[in-house]
Amino acid sequence: MNSYRYKITVEALTGAKGEPVEGQTLSFEAANHDDLLGIVERMRARLPFDGDTVASLGIGLKLFSEIALMQRNDPMFAMIRPALNEFVRALKQRSAEELPKNLGLLL
Template sequence: MKQYRYRVTLEQLTDANGVPGDGEPLKFEVGSHDDIMSIVARVSSRGDFSSQAEAAAFAVGLKLFGGTILANKNNPLLSSFLPQLHQFMKEFKAGSGDSKEKV
């Protein structure tokens, strides 16, 4: 199956007390059948979140979470999420009453 490829980097800027982080960034690569950048743009334009950063975090997190669940659907621990994930995705794609557009 053809996939988009992404490199995800997470770097701690500060700790909970505002002290700068000094650890190495977490980096990994992941594939997705979706154009996540396009999804982030659509989610950001809907107006469901108070900032574009929140919208991006939600969209990226959801796509990574959903992709991992689907890739491991035979794992009993993860497969229990499938019905709720499918229902949530159906409702989210339909858009909320306040949303400007559907995803």
């Protein structure tokens, strides 16, 4: 299967009480069959959330859904698959309703 490769980095900026945190990062590589950066760009143009919220939603959803797809035979992921598919369909429908009909699909 062809896939894009990404380096994902999460850096802690503050703790739960707002205190600065330095030097705490998590970095890993992930493959995905979709262009994640393009998806987030299209989502930012279509959804009524701030850019960071849209990026979090898009990246989190696509990373999770890729694992669910790859592990579809695992009972844990089989259980969530119908709800995940319904959520993605609703997200696509919502964004399609908010823009002109001639624009393409979101995810």
